[in-house]
Amino acid sequence: MGFLIVNRISLPVGAPEGEALSLARRRLSSLGVPTRGLSFSVYRRSVDARRKKDIRFLYSVAVTGEMPTVSDARLAAADIARATDPVLPEPVGTEPLFHPPVIVGSGPAGLFAALLLAEHGYAPVVLERGGSVAERRRAVAAFSGTHLLDPETNIQFGAGGAGTFSDGKLITRVNDPLCRYVLSRFTEFGAPEEILTLAKPHIGTDILSLVVERILDRIVALGGEVHYHTKFLSCRTAGERLVGVLTDRGEI
Template sequence: MKEERVSACRYLADGLTVRPGEGQEELFGQARERMKRAGVDTRSLHFRLFKRSVDARRRDDIRLVCTVLVEADEPLPARVCARAGLKPLADGKPVLRIGSEPMERPPLVVGMGPAGLFAALLLAQNGYRPVIIDRGDAVSARVEKVEKFRASGELDTESNVQFGAGGAGTFSDGKLVTRIHDPRCRFVLDTFHRFGAPDEILTLAKPHIGTDILRTVVARMLAEIERLGGEVRYRCRAEGLRENADGSVTVRTPQGEEAFSAVVLAVGHSARDTYEELIAGGFAVEAKPISVGVRAEHLQADIDRALYGDFAGHPDLGHAEYALSDTRRARGVYTFCMCPGGEVVAAASEDGGLVVNGMSNHARDGRNANAAVLVSVGCGDYEPVGGSLARGAIAYQRAIERAAFRAGGGDWYAPMMTIGDFLGGGRGSLPVDVQPTYRGGKVRPADFGQIFPLYIVESLRYALHSFAGRIAGYDKGTAILTAAETRTSAPVRILRDADCLSALGHDRIYPCGEGAGYAGGITSAAVDGIRVAESLISRFCPRG
């Protein structure tokens, strides 16, 4: 009987560690020794770095924890793989089965964030020639609108940090970290890399692209969709849906009405008008928990020293990152979307509602570190509006944003407090060593008690004290807090069938991504876009 063999010729060897500065030769030597102990002739093997993370739990003994890709000319026996602790590498490429139902009109993808981009790209690659629309602008025009708002306070409610090519993630750190363990995640990374993301996203355990590079990647992906026969339309907001007797869906936009064979709704987490249209139209839309809070800014050098000690500034480490949480009380508190060397961005999309977020360029070379400090909010905190708790969730977000706008003076200056004032009950202190980055420093001292419910304020104070036990100086009095961070996730979920992924009762409309309540971040949204495209492909055959 022939011995069972693992079919793949690429394997992962994980759990290897080196010190900063030791280099890849030391790392590959460890992998080679592991293979030799398993009885493998290493002369025909090739080694490459696959993943790398930083273990800084002991500042005096920081380690780089690595996974090495082992490439063999021939498949290795299963027993050898087990003895050497090797796992076959799956590429995560979608496995497609073309459906038989005729598609007489093109499919429509609404939204150009990660979910919409990847859904449209996969459809285009398989001959479905999708139309993809967004209410906002193309990347270059969108950047101009965002910069104009930053400089002058003139907001375009259709094209801003939330809306336009690339979605909200375009103006972020471009983080690709995700907690989901879907094999499609690797395909997402490979696709971003193919369209211009840096090589390191394929090896870092916490990969990021950076807003400056991500903009180019998004533009190239959209150009590829067009090259493959798809159509890209900007300033084209979906204003209404009508399901027809022949199964098609008519979509109303500022450019008129048009029928499509299927519609993917990847509208993003800030499309409140779309949510209202769906609720009023009888779609099953439920409220979901969210988180709200502030952006905390510290000097990046202080964070580096606190986490890396004498290794701060080592080229193998880069800037220090953190992710903190405390769930010991009824309301969980945590940090989100930490941006090393980044800035706090003006993320509003509605007149009179002030929102902040974080952003970094790829180099992460700014003076400050920033992160959202958030408090968990449950559905029990909402009040129904018009008989709908989903509307109540949206109203909860909006009320905080409007209060932040008023607290900042009503002219797009953001309300700010030093951590010293916030924890000590003071008010009015101006920034000293940590200079605010929101709109180049357009902030005003304010009282966060005028913005948030008391339970949010008390939870934020608890969070800062708690996190200072993990990072020395996190509660430093001169660090600053800027309000309000409210758009970390969608406040609602558009319910869909668990198998075919179409909206309940609407079998040709497919809610998708973060805006539909099924993802949280760039990678998971992209994966959900792929899953929805796979569902359409398995049902329909391309037009002739």
């Protein structure tokens, strides 16, 4: 769905957020746009610390509702941009799968792939060489004390991959509308709502590991399977067909 983003609303730190919304409304009104019936919400907030004696918050405000018929050039001149919500590809194919999709690794990439497959009815099998989040917490604590590395369950390997014990800085230089989709899914699984608006969201390891556990629980609740301590070794093929997946615990 289309919406507008009113950019560059500068306010002193401590000014109520509502002021940013009022200024956005006023800016649209100044273009002759009737603003009754439109909804205003904070889209992003960053810190402008270029002048040390006057540190400010820079807001972008999202405007939803019936979109005004103002030319893009006039909007741009007022620092207002048009935007659209990301559209996820619809599931393709109508034939049922006879074998579940197999995902190797439960890092951020595998986790989201498994979540979306599970939500679209293709209950996946996730193979993870390391242990669960709880096992990883114990292994990481033990490593700090003894310096003895468990080569399979550690700060890199196990549920959630390297993401679980990362700093939880949710920033990227990739400018893709799906980034916002990922953040919104994080909030659904326990991350604070502020990550949707802060320019540099940072949730820390404690919340991140909780989010990872909840995503894995959802995958399982939707019929998926997560096999810990199961290392993918190779694929078995017959001609061009994949007929088996070999792991260190046997073939699936």
